[in-house]
Amino acid sequence: MSKAEESADVAASVAEQPFIGQRLPRKEDRRFVIGKGRFTDDISVPGMLHAAFVRSPHAHARIRSIDTEAALKLPGVVAVITGRELAEFTSPFVCQQEGAAPMEMDALPVDKARFAGDPVACVVAVDRYVAEDGVDLVEVDWDALPPVLDMHHASDPGVPLVDEKIPSNLHTRETHRYGDIDGAFARADRVVKAEFRSQRLTHVPIETRSVVATWDEGREELTYYGAAQTAHILRTTLADRLGLSENQVRVVSPDVGGGFGLKLPLFREEFTVAAMAMRLKRPIKWVEDRLENLTASNHARDDAVSVEVAVLNDGTVLGVRANLWADFGAYAFYPPSYIINVIGWLLLGAYKIDNYEYTVNVAITNKCPAGTLRAPMAIVTWASDGMMHRVAEELGLDPFELRRKNMLSLDDQPYQSAPGYPYEALTLREGFDETLAKFDIDAFRREQADAAEKGRLIGVGIASVVEPTTYGSAWYKASGDDGSGHEAATVKLEPTGAINVTAGIVGTGQGYETSLAQVVADALGSSPANVDVRLGDTYIAPYGMGSRGSRGAAAGHGVAYLAAMDLREKVLGIGAHLLQRPAESLKIVNDEVVTRSDVGVSVPVREIARIAYNDPTSLPDGMLPGLEAHRTYDPPFMTFSNATHLCQVEVDAETGGVTIVKYRVHEDAGTLINPMIVDGQVHGGVSMGIGQVLLEETRYDEQGMNVSATLADYLMPTMDTVPMIEVEHLETPNPNTPQGIKGMAEGPVQGAVASVALAVQDAVARSGGRLEQLPFTPSRLLGVLRASRSG
Amino acid sequence: MTAPKPRTIQVTVNGETITASVPDRKLLCDFLREDLSLTGTHVGCEHGVCGACTVLVEGRPARSCLMLAVQADGRAITTIEGVSGPDGSLHPVQRAFHEQHALQCGFCTPGFIISTIAYLEERDPSAGPVSEDEVREHLSGTLCRCTGYTNIVRAVCQAAAELSES
């Protein structure tokens, strides 16, 4: 069978499934709309204490001493602990990166604070009000050091080391080369340069970080309630660093008020709370306040891409040379090169380019540590599409024609990108054509020229998104980073016929309780109403790799589907025995095993379940009792989805304000489990991308103080800045994943960053403006317009 | 530092009159969540920007993170827990949020639902059908990080249409 036929085959089998593909309203909604969700801060345990943290007021300062006496005297304060004391009974986190110095992070810093907001002591008290009073009474004797704040000069002579255990503040510098890059540049008619720089951002889930840790003295067991996108990995780390066995730790991730990649690692505050719960043998809660969240959780996106593109005069792109920089902040929660490397291997985007070289540079600075914010590689599509526009501009060619000429289509696939990534079933050129078929670009250009006559600036941007969704364990092996991409699920048909499902993925708002029920219901011929999904509790869920990237659909739902199919086989085996028919002639429909041909011959699944549990001697010879299936699944090396985004804007030449007039997405995430949920993911991702281009920015002053520490200073997209987002789907199944599922969730951020940035650039291009640094705030836009007017 | 002295207050919460003793400095949101176990009111910023903590005080929307519990003395408060019918049936605004997929993580949802109810109840019925622009103008003070607002706008329009019929 050809790949295309295989895809068609998958599509046909998916069409038979009653629930996969349905816009089913979510099962979990009810508890949220009536105010009965159960988030971490809603958990309260008898005898519970509350923690608050003493934080560094300096960007970089040695801790001479910490005086806790006054705090300890305050009525209601139970304990105060410093990094030095914690280090006596906890182990540091060691972040390994192949070919680079490992970076260590203590529970709390012992000798030195490395950024403004760095936690250095923890006060535990009867309530949070008293704990915060206690924080004010802790006296730290600081010896301030010069802060390292500029990534490009972090390793200049005389600059102090941020992490004194590594040889340089320039933690990573490595070059990757593919094809004949020198030859490409030698043959080029010209070399076009472009820059794309992002500001520092942060996640801002509306629910901040929070934890409740309890120590069961009888069982000698720690229970950790807290948002954990990767609950099992967190359990392993907790046990390891607390000197516990992994079966002495239970992680429970209750309802989570948004994760966006923030609620992944074991943070120091949460770890300290767990360690203190053990030490004091008392439950402890910590809920971060918004100031802490904006200044001291994780930041992201502080990166820059500069490219040189070797081209022929006809618009053929021969090769690309890129230099990538990232400011990783003060500590390594992740291997420092990991995120910027994704930009590296993805930078060629939708285009067929054979010769490529990229260098990554990662600096450690006195800023809040970097983490993985939804689409860590967010600027990559802006860079790959943006560089093609620069090429077109310099060659005097039509940018959309030039992009189309170099763009991958289905006919080119399977295709291997220069850095070795497999592209399959991606509708890049097809989506681009579809978008342009619905948007009359020539008419728009006329409108734009007319508008310009009247002093109005309008522009359009189109982004071609390649989104890596699901990393297989082979990817981890090849990248040199420790880890796996497999996932696990357990499906149980209980004696009454009710179905329970669990898996290693952990929801933070994606509607898994509905979409997992849909795939399992289809596999078992049941209905989503009959399927209950429990995630995030390591007592219940099998060890999986959790929710990060966009792996939930292909890995998490893929494995649940496969487990349910294993169980289906057993159900049909029992049905065959009872009905005296071959199993191949049977199917399950509406919770009954029926024959494909004879009407009236059937047995309810409930009866099969009863026999499996309560009358096992009636099972076929040799079959074991019970109805449960557990399995794991390791997805391919890398799965991609793709999308085309179109954004139309108007820039107010007087105020510099940007209005988004139209926003349309053609998404191709392969087989969709619940298109309503996918639409919601597109809306949310686009909104975040709009925030990155127009509004959000984490700012530090020259002393390294965070000056965007409230939601009045850190501007998130509001209802009046985000337009209605139109979404259409192409559904090209991936031939290598269960049911052809590809997944998505980060691509919409990439697409919005690119399409909004390109649209604004298009709007100011006539006046000679060039935009290379996000965000495009009114003052920056006015500056650019003014400069181009006077220049 | 001396321990803050509690004060006795009487509030009516979701129709029930409650007498409680609270320290002066306790925020209304903390009082609702901790003392009354009404954890549906969420705290997203504690500085009055996100709107997650919105409750109705005497029928008007108020940010419970910007109010002290003692300031609520003698007043009637409605929280998300008091919105559905006594039989558990959903309020049209709650139902619209569900049907339009206007929530993802659900953390901002109680604040949005309360704000929407207040907005639609205060709105002049003779002003004609609610437009998307009008919704955006009225509810832009509540933040959501998940949904991009598209479906929230739709849900509010749906609820408005339904409520104006009844």
Ligand code: FES
């Ligand atoms: S918590 Fe009250 S407005 Fe944010």
Ligand code: FES
């Ligand atoms: S649904 Fe998550 S913040 Fe609104």
